Amino acid sequence: MSAIISVEQLEKTYSGGFQALKQVDLEIRAGEIFALLGPNGAGKTTLISIICGLVTPSAGRVMADGHDIVRDFRAARSKIGLVPQELATNAFEQVIATVRFSRGLFGKPPNEAHIEKVLRDLSLWDKRHTPTMELSGGMKRRLMIAKALSHEPRILFLDEPTAGVDVELRRDMWNMVRHLRESGVTIILTTHYIEEAEEMADRIGVINHGRIILVDDKASLMKTLGRKELRLTLQEPLQALPDALxxxxxxxxxxxxQLIYRFDVQDDHAHISDLLGRLGEAGIQYRDLQTRESSLEDIFVDLVHREQEVSA
Known part of the structure; x- marks a missing residue:
């Protein structure tokens, strides 16, 4: 798939000398769900803010749907919808008026059919004449998404989209994001809920200390870096492993x-069968056996830990 966002050698140094981004290269494909992960202070917000035209880069180049975000700001920004983490709305304005105003900010002509579709898709149509202040937290989050979609962007940034949202509503929002992707919108999300990225993303990017340390397809990432754990509960405790093992x-x-054995996901079952056979030969009896595969969170924590060791 072609890249709808292209970031080349992007850098950002704030006043005072803090370098938030360091030679970032990144391509995001049209029509994908891309999850950007990283610890607090890693550079996620700065990167998103530059792509969305809210922060000026110190060096490098960003293209959004073929438009340079600095030289052709208006055209680039019109392609992007941003849902920030903070809930910023006019407390007294009605829902439908808020969405209409957001569309007008981008110079788009009125389109009541589109406004209605967005509000219906987000289960806000019945609340269209309700003042924002009377909405629940989850409804306000949906309204932020409606505002971001009001001008029909091809790219949607979701910064912590389910922060403070209950589990049921989080699932509803995941389904909504998938529906948006199916309609042709490219989704980029940041999240502290790593299971969210594991559930939804096509590709994962990890940023730390202002650098992109990994970008990969989710399935490939899980297969290549994933680990499995075999845990055996013994009938009798061992003081030490036999020399034969x-x-x-x-x-x-x-x-x-308990005996614990950790191995790569791609290790074949014959290898595990051989290990269990050797346990029997050594006279070690077990009464329970469990296996656990690495989650994306395990992989993320390991990647960040390794990168910090290299940087130290």
Whole structure:
């Protein structure tokens, strides 16, 4: 797929000398859901703010749907919808008026059919004449998305879209995001709920200390960097591993009642069967066996930890 956003050698240094972004290169494909992950202070907000034209870069170039975000700001910005983490709305203005005003800010002519469709898709049509101040937190979050979609952007940024939202509403919003993607909108989201990225994203990008440290398809990332854990609960505790198993990298836990073996996801089952056979030969009996595969959160934490060790 072609890139709808292209970031080349992007840098940002704030007054005082703090360098928030360092030679960032990134391409986001048209029609995908891209999750940008990183710890607090990693540079996520600065990167999004530059792409959306809210912050001026110190160096580098950003193209949004073929338009340079600095030289052709208006055209580039018209292609982008942004849903910030903060809920910023006019408390006394009615829902429909708020969305109409947002559309007008981008110079778009009135289009009541589009406004109605957006509000219906977000389950806000019945609330269209309600003052914003009377909406629940979840409804206000939906209204922020409606504002961002009012001018029919091809690119939508969601900064912590489900922060402070209950689990049921979070699932509803995930379904809504998938529907937007199916309609042709490219979605870029940042989130602290890593299961959100694992559930929704096509590709994952990880940023830390102002640098992109990894970009990969979610499935490929899970397969390449994922690990599995085999946990055996023993019938009798072990004080130490037998010499015959010293080369297996088995780990004793739970006061000797558990054996833990960690292995790559791509390791075949024959290898595990061989290990279990060696346990039997060593006279080690177990009463329970469990396996656990790495989550995206495990991979993310490991990547950030490794990158920090390299940077130290």
């Amino acid at each position: 010293a080369d297996t990298e088995l780990e004793l836990a739970d006061e000797g009642y």
